[in-house]
Amino acid sequence: MPSLGWVNRDQQHGRPGAIEDYALLSDLRTAALVGKDGSIDWLCLPRFDAPSCFCRLLGSDRDGHWQIAPSSPVREVRRRYRANSLVLETDFHTDDGVLRLIDCMPPHEHYHRAQPCLVRVVQGISGEVDVRMRWVVRFAYGDAVPWVRRVRESDPVLDEFILAIAGPHTAVLRGDVLPQRCEGERAHELVRTVRAGETLSWVMQWSPDAEELPAPVDPEQEVRDAEEFWREWTTKICYSGPHAHAVYRSLATLKALTYAPTGGIIAAPTSSLPEAVPGDRNWDYRYCWLRDATLVLLALDDFGCSSEAEAWRAWLVRAVAGDPADLQIMYGIGGERHLLEWEADWLPGYRRCRPVRFGNAAFRQLQLDVYGEVMDSLHLARERGLPEHEETWALQRGMLRHLEKIWRRPDRGMWEVRGPDRFFTHSRVMVWVAFDRAVRAAEEDGLPGPVRRWREIRDEVHAEVLEQAWNPERGAFTQYYGATALDASSLLMPSVGFLPGDDERVVRTVDAVQRELQHDGVLVDRYTPDAARNQVDGLSGREGAFLACSFWMVDALACIGRRDEAEKLFGELVALANDVGLYAEEYDAETGSFTGNFPQAFSHLALVNSAAVLYGGLTRAQRSRRNGKSA
Numbered sequence: 001m002p003s004l005g006w007v008n009r010d011q012q013h014g015r016p017g018a019i020e021d022y023a024l025l026s027d028l029r030t031a032a033l034v035g036k037d038g039s040i041d042w043l044c045l046p047r048f049d050a051p052s053c054f055c056r057l058l059g060s061d062r063d064g065h066w067q068i069a070p071s072s073p074v075r076e077v078r079r080r081y082r083a084n085s086l087v088l089e090t091d092f093h094t095d096d097g098v099l100r101l102i103d104c105m106p107p108h109e110h111y112h113r114a115q116p117c118l119v120r121v122v123q124g125i126s127g128e129v130d131v132r133m134r135w136v137v138r139f140a141y142g143d144a145v146p147w148v149r150r151v152r153e154s155d156p157v158l159d160e161f162i163l164a165i166a167g168p169h170t171a172v173l174r175g176d177v178l179p180q181r182c183e184g185e186r187a188h189e190l191v192r193t194v195r196a197g198e199t200l201s202w203v204m205q206w207s208p209d210a211e212e213l214p215a216p217v218d219p220e221q222e223v224r225d226a227e228e229f230w231r232e233w234t235t236k237i238c239y240s241g242p243h244a245h246a247v248y249r250s251l252a253t254l255k256a257l258t259y260a261p262t263g264g265i266i267a268a269p270t271s272s273l274p275e276a277v278p279g280d281r282n283w284d285y286r287y288c289w290l291r292d293a294t295l296v297l298l299a300l301d302d303f304g305c306s307s308e309a310e311a312w313r314a315w316l317v318r319a320v321a322g323d324p325a326d327l328q329i330m331y332g333i334g335g336e337r338h339l340l341e342w343e344a345d346w347l348p349g350y351r352r353c354r355p356v357r358f359g360n361a362a363f364r365q366l367q368l369d370v371y372g373e374v375m376d377s378l379h380l381a382r383e384r385g386l387p388e389h390e391e392t393w394a395l396q397r398g399m400l401r402h403l404e405k406i407w408r409r410p411d412r413g414m415w416e417v418r419g420p421d422r423f424f425t426h427s428r429v430m431v432w433v434a435f436d437r438a439v440r441a442a443e444e445d446g447l448p449g450p451v452r453r454w455r456e457i458r459d460e461v462h463a464e465v466l467e468q469a470w471n472p473e474r475g476a477f478t479q480y481y482g483a484t485a486l487d488a489s490s491l492l493m494p495s496v497g498f499l500p501g502d503d504e505r506v507v508r509t510v511d512a513v514q515r516e517l518q519h520d521g522v523l524v525d526r527y528t529p530d531a532a533r534n535q536v537d538g539l540s541g542r543e544g545a546f547l548a549c550s551f552w553m554v555d556a557l558a559c560i561g562r563r564d565e566a567e568k569l570f571g572e573l574v575a576l577a578n579d580v581g582l583y584a585e586e587y588d589a590e591t592g593s594f595t596g597n598f599p600q601a602f603s604h605l606a607l608v609n610s611a612a613v614l615y616g617g618l619t620r621a622q623r624s625r626r627n628g629k630s631a
């Protein structure tokens, strides 16, 4: 008999499942995670970065969750998303029959006023199965027990519904049959027999105002609309190469992580899923990193999703307009600047990994690579014919004016180290990218600016990297100037066009990263463990392998002409996804589990970029060449 993920000991004792046991629901405003045990263990309302109402993921039952599952033992759980949508079907196989749970959050991309809504439908597929539902709402990340009561619907329907209110939050639960309050517990529960062919459904809605509740909706229509939304959205995806299923799932996941009202893109919908267990590398990713988001934009645009690219550019211009000296590396999804980091001491954390952090202090860091990422993405947007905005070039010039003043400074690098500032090689490569794209915009598009000066800086930083980051003893580019430690971000050098793939230094660096950072077949660490011991990142403990780095290895191998190896690695990485095609930030080879926030945009965008490199035949730098002009 296969191992029964959902009935493991932890889950019997009210603790959440493993990270890989979760599937994602999203309405393009906020997201929910559903476990293989039919429990929604994470949901923030009304937007991705709002406090949660279900937080079992970082605690236990009593921190809020909503579970629907058979009450009898489950022999097997089989899950899938319907076609390329985010409508999830979970089939529970029991000795009494098969029960199907359908979950979705209807996306309301264009209706800014519509409030989030979670739809759950149970269908009897065969036999007679007793289904148990448990609804435990806790607002404010598990800290606020709401006042819960049954209310009779006024005109036009006379049904009852359940209202849960705590301060600014109101949740409404409607359904074919409502759960009852459990004596002595702050929970609502229901047990019902569902026969083959029978259907039961529930809808949970959120409201900012207990006096003005959302109108009832038809759950089955909502499921149909959600499926139709995703079906329609995927029609614009242009991809017919190998592993199409993985590429489509990754693109849908990236879309699901966009905040439709503003076009902002989050790094992941969760907070504080640890990078290793046990461990304290726990961060809040429900924000918009310019680095992650610009890379997502490029990935979406590569596959035909240009309206998302436009929405992101509009977000970017709004968020970073003003004084370029104030540019931050990350913002809130609405463009908010202050993402103050704090610890929720009442939450025990996922697998008891504390602290549980909300907010992210990295917003105050200097990370020079961000300038390169933003310049590159805006350059690409222009090359691909996205309608030009007059503010965009003005914004880019302002950023370059500021970068001219600060590019010689050390920074925290793309890994956002919490150790001392250093001259990180990748940051300096991306400074080169920033000035290179500026020179090209002037030369190719005739855009105005001090191109001679930009060219001088571009050439200066190029020469500096070749001289200071190359370590002849190691035979590789190292993590920062004068270091011996390696860093997987060096794999990006050929794909951003800094050096060609056949440059001997690139080839030797790829070899060195393979030798020292790649392990357990497909996994690649971000940097040499030594670097962590040397306090480069300023953090304690270890972490899993960073999945995006494995995909960068695919791209680098393709760039240096080792295509067969690249394709094999790509295939193995595709197989590493969970049963519904999702990836976390990291993978722990010791436990064979995902670690870090989930699902993570970085991992998914790296997958689609690799597919573009391997099966679209282009690297990122080559993709930016218009009419055959070279970089």
Ligand SMILES: OC[C@H]1O[C@H](O[C@H]2O[C@H](CO)[C@@H](O)[C@H](O)[C@H]2O)[C@H](O)[C@@H](O)[C@@H]1O
Pocket (backbone or CB within 6 Å): 267, 283, 284, 285, 289, 291, 292, 360, 361, 362, 414, 415, 416, 417, 418, 537, 602
């Ligand atoms: O490793 C310490 C840092 O870890 C997080 O940053 C990582 O996630 C970001 C979002 O995906 C990504 O842009 C960055 O490259 C990663 O290193 C965390 O957000 C930081 O606060 C923390 O210092």
